[in-house]
Amino acid sequence: MASVSNPPPQGIYVPVPTFFAAPSSKDFDVASPPLDLEAQTKHSLFLLNGGIQGLVILGSTGEAIHLTNKERVQLIKSQREELDKAGFKDRPVIAGTATQNIEDTLQQLEESKAAGAEYGMVLAPGYFASAASQQGIIKWFQAVADKSPIPVMIYHFPGVTNGLYIAPSTFETLAQHPNIVGCKLSHGDIPDHTLIASSPKIDPSHFVVFSGLGQNLLPVLTVGGQGAIDGLAGVFPKTVVRLFQLFQDSSAKGTTKKDLDEMRSLQFKICEGEKLVAKWGTVGIKEAVARTWGIGDKDSARLPLAGGFQGGEKEWDSWKEVYAGLKELEESL
Known part of the structure; x- marks a missing residue:
């Protein structure tokens, strides 16, 4: 590929849940409840009005594996059109893929581009995780990126890929590809975040590093990460954006003790809220x-x-106090 692709802007992104019709609705089908695009759009606009940089549609939180390709296209197309209509043409849509073979992945990337997505977030192939070599992973992503019509981000989530490990050295190699522009690291290994985000072999203007965990946001930013693709931001966008922006602003002007205290306080509150996301995933976010x-x-x-x-109700009662506090903070921002 001759030209070098640009990465998505740094900031906070949300892996949006996919909304389906309620069990009480007249067109509900237990085997395959239809998409609820009205709720989807309402949530998307809530997020962007809250300062979110862009949307990841059909990641793990979006139940990508539960949708047909036709539904994928319908969902991406509807949200890109609604964002444009609302004046958010500058906010990118990143479309997730979660297939195991290269041809299916490329088909989804091509369909995602046609539907309006600017980037593809490609889940690592983990079916044969115990037998996959780092060289095999490198060649798999290179083959996808060589033919992808949109820039590719590497989605590393060992929790849904049979514990597949992608070494920092593998990211260093893949970051040299002109059409691979970043990664989402959905694990709590801060040393590996550091070895990727701070690597002198990776150009941060071409390859961005996003944490997939908001509870890691502040430490990841300090080691060179450029933001997060975070589930809790799907509920409290202003709060997570506030922490990111405060870090950026204070780094530019010189971090004060007051800045540090506020950042630590925000990170503490985010960590409290993220416990629900860690336990319940997309079910909890919805x-x-x-x-x-x-x-x-x-x-x-x-x-x-x-x-x-x-x-x-008993389960929600155990989270009610934390989420009431986060809602109060969100409404104050």
């Missing part, structure tokens, strides 16, 4: 969005995920 802001239906999901907390 529950929190519905209960906190009245967007979507907390019971909407596709099998085998059961909609809503299994513990019902």
Whole structure:
């Protein structure tokens, strides 16, 4: 590939959940509840009005593996059009892929581009994780990036790829590809974040490093990371953006003790809220969005995920105090 692709802008992105029709709706089908594009758009605009830099559609939180290719296109196209209509043409849409073979991945990337996505976030192929070599991973991503019509980001999430490990040295190699422009690291290994984000062999103007965990945001920023693709930001966008922006502003002018105290306080509150996301994933995010802001239906999901907390009101009661505090903070920003 002759030209070098540009990465997405640094900042806070949200891996948006995919909203489905509520069980109480007339067109509900337990085998395949239809998309709820009205709730999807309402949530997307809530996020962008809260300062979110862009949306990741059809990542793990978006239940990518539960949608047909036709539904993928419909979802991406609808949100790109709604964002443009609302004046957010400058906010990128990153489309996730979660297939195991290169041809299917390329088909999804081509369809994502046609639907309006600017980037593809490609989940590492983990079916044969125990047998995959670092060289095999390198060649797999290079083959995808060679033919992808949009720039590619590497999605490293050992929790959903059979524990597949991608070494920092592998990222150093892949970061040299002109069409591979960044990564999402959805694990808590700060040393590996550091070895990628601070590597002298990686050009940060071409290859951006985003943490997939908001609870790691402040430490990741200090070692050269450029932001996060974070689940809690799907509920409290201004709060997570505030921490990112405060770090950027204070770094530019000189960090004061007051800045540091506020950043630590924000990170503490984010870590409290992220405990729900870590435990419940997309189910918890939908529950929190519905209960906190009245967007979507907390019971909407596709099998085998059961909609809503299994513990019902009792489970929510255990989070109520933390989320009420975060809502108060969010509304003050």
